[in-house]
Amino acid sequence: MTWNEKHRPICFIDIKGQxxxxxxxxxxxxxxxxxxxxxxxxxxxxxxxxxxxxxxxxETNAEIFELNASDLRNKEKLENILKPAIQQKSLTKKKKIILIxxxxxxxxxxxxxxxxxxYLISITTYPVIITANNIWGKKFADLRKKCELIQIKEIDYRTIKEILISILKKENLFISNDILTSIAIKVKGDVRAAINDLQTISNFKEVQPSFFDERNKEIDIFNALRLIFKNKATTELLNVFDSVNLSLDEILxxxxxxxxxxxxxxxxxxxxxxxxxxxxxxxRIYKQQYWRFLVYENILLSYGIAAAKKSAKTGFTSYKKPERILKIWMHNQAHAKKKSIAQKYSKLVHVGEKRAxxxxxxxxxxxxxxxxxxxxLKLNEEELAYLNN
Ligand SMILES: Nc1ncnc2c1ncn2[C@@H]1O[C@H](COP(=O)(O)OP(=O)(O)OP(=O)(O)O)[C@@H](O)[C@H]1O
Ligand SMILES: [Mg+2]
Structure with missing residues (x-):
């Protein structure tokens, strides 16, 4: 089932922008x-x-009776099936709407x-709804006179985006805001086309990294995590942290x-x-200053973590800020004070800093x-606070 069929509105409130x-x-x-x-x-x-x-x-609890162009051409069918259907109240007294x-x-x-x-309109006992893209041709002049004309406008891109987001929620999927915006603009008011595009893109998850690279240089850590955790491992993932504004250690x-x-x-x-x-x-990077190991750290964190999964994942996960960042920061603060006190002490009593x-x-x-x-030692307030802690 296509998403257009699956997510077809069933209530008036589901029909957006009209x-x-x-x-x-x-x-x-x-x-x-x-x-x-x-x-x-x-x-x-x-x-x-x-x-x-x-x-x-x-919404009106009516059955729908659909006629198409070839039905209208078929004289026999018209007399034997359509005319009776359009004229008589159905036996169940069920309401009916005729759709052309x-x-x-x-x-x-x-x-x-x-x-x-x-002619059918003149004899119908049920409401007739006719649809068309263009009704302004001369051939429809008489028909127009018999009907109330209701304009259906193209949908603005924001509304289309809302429709797409509500579908993604129901499908339990995430697609970046940028992509949604570009789909919504590209389709020029056509919701069906937008939903088709959305479904296509959702099938090609690995398309996403390059998408992000082009559109959004500064992808945030949340997007990077999503790319790594959700997608299959591809070489594109090796660059995924380049545009994240955090050190590799923090990313870890x-x-x-x-x-x-x-x-x-x-x-x-x-x-x-x-x-x-x-x-x-x-x-090793820290102890031995082997900076070239950064490459390996990067590969393991991007490609490696992505490759740990068996298959691509769908659904939305909300990611948390690591608690350890806070703890490490506190630890570093403490360490910095310990070090500065030790330095002052080693100068005063002439012992090596390492020993101190x-x-x-x-x-x-x-x-x-x-x-x-x-x-x-001329300890400052912070150093004193550290000692007394
Ligand atoms: N206003 C809307 N609000 C929500 N969904 C919409 C809206 N318009 C279209 N859709 C979605 O797009 C699909 C196609 O819409 P629909 O078949 O009603 O278009 P149409 O106007 O009849 O197009 P056509 O002129 O090609 O027949 C629907 O199944 C629905 O999922
Ligand atoms: Mg239609």
């Missing part, structure tokens, strides 16, 4: 018999004309069918925090394995309990 037309159709079915017996819904493709007719039937869809399929040479239609923390939200079981174990390898490289650091727990107690030494 409020005026909806009101007119409501009034038409409600007051049927008082004025004209047919309406023509006219407007560009994919804007809700056929849908509106079906919804009108659903895409009447502009009729050509000038079908003038006979057009006059048949006009983000991944660590959010892996369990996406991966389970075997996948989770594999992902943690890659993560710990990345962490080993990170350690190694024996810091003892030094800390000495300095803490001796305000005279604190003065000599």
């Amino acid at each position: 409020q005026l037309a909806v009101e007119k159709i409501k009034a038409f079915t409600k007051n049927f018999g008082l004025e004209k017996k047919a309406v023509i819904l006219y407007g560009p493709p994919g804007t809700g004309k056929t849908t509106l007719a079906h919804v009108a039937a659903l 869809d895409e009447v502009d399929g009729l050509s000038v040479s079908d003038w006979g069918s057009i006059s048949t239609l006009i 923390l983000w991944i660590e925090e959010n892996i369990p939200a996406e991966y389970k079981g075997e996948e989770l174990a594999k992902a943690y394995e890659y993560l710990s390898k990345a962490d080993i490289f990170k350690g 650091m190694a024996e810091f727990s003892i030094i800390k107690q000495i300095v803490k309990s001796n305000s005279e030494i604190q003065k000599q």
Whole structure:
């Protein structure tokens, strides 16, 4: 089933951007018999004309009786089936709406069918809804007179975006805002085309990284995580962190925090394995200043984590800011103070800085309990606060 079929509106409120037309159709079915017996819904493709007719039937609990151009040409069928259907109240007394869809399929040479239609309208006991893209040809001049004309406008791109987002929610999928905007603009008011595009793009998840690269240089960490966690591993993923404004070490923390939200079981174990390898490289980078290991850290965090999954994932996951970033920051702050105190101490008592650091727990107690030494060390407020903590 296509998404257009699956997500076809079934209530008036589902039909977006056509409020005026909806009101007119409501009034038409409600007051049927008082004025004209047919309406023509006219407007560009994919804007809700056929849908509106079906919804009108659903909402008024009526059955829909659909006629097409060839039905109108078929004299025999017309006499034996259509005419009775259009004239008589059905036995169940069920309400009925007659839909003549895409009447502009009729050509000038079908003038006979057009006059048949006009005749049917004159004898119908049920509301007739006609749809067309273009109703302004001369051939429809007489028909126009018999009908109330209701314009169906093309849908503006914001409304189309809303429709797309509501479909994604129902499908439990995520597609970036940028892509949604570009689909919505490209289709020029045609909702059907927009929904088709959306469905196509949702099938090609691996298209996404390059999409992001072109449209949005500064992709944020959330998008990067989504690309890595949801997609199959592709070489494009190797560049995914280039446009994230965070260090690789911070990215590692983000991944660590959010892996369990996406991966389970075997996948989770594999992902943690890659993560710990990345962490080993990170350690070597710091200890030995092997900057070329950054490449490996990057590969493990992007391609590696993506490759840990068995198949691409769908659905929306909300990612969390890593708690460890806060803890590490606090730790770093503490470490910085410890270091500065040790430095001051080593100068004062002429011991090596390394030794002062190694024996810091003892030094800390000495300095803490001796305000005279604190003065000599010229400890600042923050350092004092650290000692007393
Ligand atoms: N106004 C709208 N609000 C919500 N969904 C819409 C709207 N218009 C169209 N759609 C979606 O697009 C699909 C196609 O719409 P529909 O068949 O009603 O278009 P149409 O106006 O009859 O086009 P055509 O002129 O090509 O027959 C619908 O199934 C529905 O999913
Ligand atoms: Mg239609």
